[in-house]
Amino acid sequence: MxxxxxxxxxxxxxxGLGAIFFFSGVYLxxxxxxxxxxxxxxxRWMTVLFLGYGWFMAVHGILTFLALR
Amino acid sequence: METFHNIGxxxxxxxxxxxxxxxxxxxxxxxxxxKNTSDFFFGGRRFSWWLITMSIVATGVGSHxxxxxxxxxxxxxxSSSMTYLNxxxxxxxxxxxxxxxxxxxxxxxxxxxFEKRFSPSARFLATILLLLYMIGYIGIxxxxxxxxxxxxxxxxxxxxxxxxxxxLMRAIIVIAIITGIYITFGGQTAVIFTDLxxxxxxxxxxxxxxxxxxxxxxxxxxxxxxxxTTWKLPLADFNQPSSFNFVGIFxxxxxxxxxxxxxxxxxxxxxxxxxxxxxxxxxxxxINIMFVLPLSAVVVGNAGWLGKAISVATPDIISPxxxxxxxxxxxxxxxxxxxxxxxxxxxxxxALMSTVDTLINATAAICVNxxxxxxxxxxxxTFKNEEEKDRKELYVARWVSIAITxxxxxxxxxxxxxxxxxxxxxxxxxxxTPPLVVAIFMGVFWKRFTPAxxxxxxxxxxxxxxxxxxxxxxxxxxxxHGIEMNAARPYSYIRAFYNTVACVGVGVFVTMxxxxxxxxxxxxxxxxxxxxxxxxxxxxxxxxAFLVILFGxxxxxxxxxxxxxxxxxxxxxxxxxxxxxxxxxTEGLTALSLESAKRMFKGSDINDxxxxxxxxxxxxxxxxxxxxxxxxxxxxxxxxxxGDLVYVSDRRKWLGGLKSIHAVYGxxxxxxxxxxxxQSNIESGLFDEGRILEAEKEM
Numbered sequence: 001m002x003x004x005x006x007x008x009x010x011x012x013x014x015x016g017l018g019a020i021f022f023f024s025g026v027y028l029x030x031x032x033x034x035x036x037x038x039x040x041x042x043x044r045w046m047t048v049l050f051l052g053y054g055w056f057m058a059v060h061g062i063l064t065f066l067a068l069r
Numbered sequence: 070m071e072t073f074h075n076i077g078x079x080x081x082x083x084x085x086x087x088x089x090x091x092x093x094x095x096x097x098x099x100x101x102x103x104k105n106t107s108d109f110f111f112g113g114r115r116f117s118w119w120l121i122t123m124s125i126v127a128t129g130v131g132s133h134x135x136x137x138x139x140x141x142x143x144x145x146x147x148s149s150s151m152t153y154l155n156x157x158x159x160x161x162x163x164x165x166x167x168x169x170x171x172x173x174x175x176x177x178x179x180x181x182x183f184e185k186r187f188s189p190s191a192r193f194l195a196t197i198l199l200l201l202y203m204i205g206y207i208g209i210x211x212x213x214x215x216x217x218x219x220x221x222x223x224x225x226x227x228x229x230x231x232x233x234x235x236x237l238m239r240a241i242i243v244i245a246i247i248t249g250i251y252i253t254f255g256g257q258t259a260v261i262f263t264d265l266x267x268x269x270x271x272x273x274x275x276x277x278x279x280x281x282x283x284x285x286x287x288x289x290x291x292x293x294x295x296x297x298t299t300w301k302l303p304l305a306d307f308n309q310p311s312s313f314n315f316v317g318i319f320x321x322x323x324x325x326x327x328x329x330x331x332x333x334x335x336x337x338x339x340x341x342x343x344x345x346x347x348x349x350x351x352x353x354x355x356i357n358i359m360f361v362l363p364l365s366a367v368v369v370g371n372a373g374w375l376g377k378a379i380s381v382a383t384p385d386i387i388s389p390x391x392x393x394x395x396x397x398x399x400x401x402x403x404x405x406x407x408x409x410x411x412x413x414x415x416x417x418x419x420a421l422m423s424t425v426d427t428l429i430n431a432t433a434a435i436c437v438n439x440x441x442x443x444x445x446x447x448x449x450x451t452f453k454n455e456e457e458k459d460r461k462e463l464y465v466a467r468w469v470s471i472a473i474t475x476x477x478x479x480x481x482x483x484x485x486x487x488x489x490x491x492x493x494x495x496x497x498x499x500x501x502t503p504p505l506v507v508a509i510f511m512g513v514f515w516k517r518f519t520p521a522x523x524x525x526x527x528x529x530x531x532x533x534x535x536x537x538x539x540x541x542x543x544x545x546x547x548x549x550h551g552i553e554m555n556a557a558r559p560y561s562y563i564r565a566f567y568n569t570v571a572c573v574g575v576g577v578f579v580t581m582x583x584x585x586x587x588x589x590x591x592x593x594x595x596x597x598x599x600x601x602x603x604x605x606x607x608x609x610x611x612x613x614a615f616l617v618i619l620f621g622x623x624x625x626x627x628x629x630x631x632x633x634x635x636x637x638x639x640x641x642x643x644x645x646x647x648x649x650x651x652x653x654x655t656e657g658l659t660a661l662s663l664e665s666a667k668r669m670f671k672g673s674d675i676n677d678x679x680x681x682x683x684x685x686x687x688x689x690x691x692x693x694x695x696x697x698x699x700x701x702x703x704x705x706x707x708x709x710x711x712g713d714l715v716y717v718s719d720r721r722k723w724l725g726g727l728k729s730i731h732a733v734y735g736x737x738x739x740x741x742x743x744x745x746x747x748q749s750n751i752e753s754g755l756f757d758e759g760r761i762l763e764a765e766k767e768m
Contacts, residue, residue, distance in 0.1 A: 010304040010315035025161035034165040067301035
């Protein structure tokens with residue numbers, strides 16, 4: 001049985017369209033200086049933001065892989 | 070569909086009653102820390118991130134979650150967890166846009182932001198939309214509570230010789246009375262601490278159920294092997310079935326829901342505002358979304374996954390036809406022993422009550438702030454002093470809480486006919502969040518977004534949304550991604566996409582055409598009487614056009630023409646009648662001007678030099694006002710100047726900031742390790758005599 005529409009298609013949609021929202025958010029808060037990269041704790045927050053995105057991508061990717069194995 | 074009654078034993082009921090009494094006592098104990106409306110609604114802006122994170126668990130997980138996610142877990146498997154793992158996309162906007170703005174601008178409610186950023190009329194419309202949203206949310210909470218409790222109750226009981234049927238609505242009314250009593254006398258500090266306790270218990274109860282269930286099935290491998298492949302996948306099928314599909318839920322939950330949850334859930338925002346600083350709020354949000362929500366996804370959905378596995382292995386124990394909304398209770402009763410079942414059910418229902426409590430408290434905050442205060446100002450009410458004003462507002466807040474509880478019960482009627490709570494909630498979110506979400510978003514991140522933009526987004530957006538709901542096959546179908554339209558409940562989730570596009574479209578159109586409208590409006594203003602008459606006629610046409618849409622007169626094309634009239638005339642009317650100073654309205658209220666926001670919050674220039682935390686003991690100085698006085702050496706350690714803001718708290722970390730104050734550095738003295746403060750600061754900080762305190766510069 002083909003599970004593409006139940007697994008990797010929604011995955012790509014989620015992290016493809018989600019990336020547009022997420023990275024526009026990061027760009028916007030950086031561009032407006034709301035996230036001020038001159039401040040050390042803001043630099044740490046920027047790392048946390050990217051780690052968070054990677055974390056959720058990994059969780060969904062691993063769960064999908066395990067389910068299809 | 071198979072439904073249940075009388076599940077559980079008398080031991081379970083005893084455990085539940087003891088649990089509820091313990092939680093009520095716990096809440097009442099912390100309720101004594103409620104001294105004014107700031108404490109009642111915001112807990113005094115004093116708490117640490119970990120306390121707020123845990124207290125958010127019970128708010129985010131408690132409401133409807135156990136019932137609705139177990140139902141979807143039973144019907145569709147692990148993809149029930151989707152909605153808990155898709156909130157990260159909008160976190161940058163929240164952490165560095167909305168959160169600092171609401172804290173630094175000192176707004177007490179979302180509508181108040183609309184007045185500061187736009188105009189009183191924008192605040193009025195935002196209040197209406199937000200109240201509808203909050204009361205609807207409370208209704209969903211009550212509905213879930215009712216559905217959770219009904220399987221445990223008998224079908225009827227006899228009272229004074231008469232047989233009384235236990236219906237869903239009757240159960241909900243009794244629950245509402247208990248909930249109302251608690252919130253009315255507790256306030257936000259009580260809710261935060263009760264939620265903290267319940268957050269921990271909730272996670273414990275959910276995992277306890279999961280481990281007992283896994284053991285019941287013979288281990289994790291047995292459980293995993295019993296699940297069909299589609300039940301193991303973490304995301305739902307792209308576009309089918311109409312009652313649960315990935316793309317619809319993406320737009321309804323990951324987009325509208327996540328923004329709604331982070332940006333316009335007054336209950337949640339009040340929790341973040343109760344944090345001692347913006348950075349603590351960011352920590353609470355990050356830890357909650359990254360770690361607590363994924364754990365919560367397991368906690369709330371596992372009963373459904375276990376139910377599916379049991380129904381595959383032994384369909385005579387759990388029938389595949391079991392009502393999905395009852396699966397949590399059914400599974401819990403089968404796999405646990407008497408007493409443990411009572412504990413799990415108590416944790417569930419008490420947490421549900423917590424969520425409803427938080428929402429009622431938040432809605433009361435909106436009513437006091439956005440209805441009572443403007444009305445009191447309008448009617449020229451006077452108070453002897455701030456204390457009397459505060460006492461009066463607290464009194465109003467308590468009565469309003471009761472009224473909201475009643476309205477919440479009435480709101481249940483709108484949702485009770487949906488097949489599951491999940492669909493009711495999805496439909497509700499898709500419909501009510503887009504206008505406010507779009508308005509907040511554009512207001513925070515687009516300086517050119519004006520009162521005309523926001524009011525037309527509300528009115529024109531709602532007009533297009535009404536048309537979408539009335540003609541889904543024509544207007545929503547182009548956005549449906551291939552989802553089949555269910556005639557009974559058309560496009561429950563994907564309508565969020567259409568609604569969002571409609572509201573964004575209206576907002577962008579009005580903002581882009583802003584200069585044209587400004588020119589037209591000044592032309593009309595120069596025409597004196599003629600201009601005024603033209604605007605009166607435009608207002609009447611726009612109002613009639615909105616009524617045509619509201620009541621659905623004539624054909625779709627006629628109604629679309631009327632929507633066009635609303636969208637094109639309302640901006641002109643607003644430009645003409647509503648005064649707006651862009652510089653003043655955006656200063657400190659958009660993401661572009663956060664530094665100004667901080668300066669306005671502090672009242673002077675920001676001192677961002679990083680300092681240390683110092684330990685001190687307090688001494689009373691009756692002469693002092695809001696200022697507190699440290700030694701020069703201690704101030705140097707904290708890198709603080711006179712006039713900077715300071716946060717002083719009890720050194721015991723486990724208190725989470727319960728005993729703390731925010732104050733201003735006064736003139737220094739020479740005694741290291743001593744801080745002088747007034748009696749009112751000592752009382753407000755709940756400081757114990759002789760205890761070591763910690764002080765750090767806030768900004």
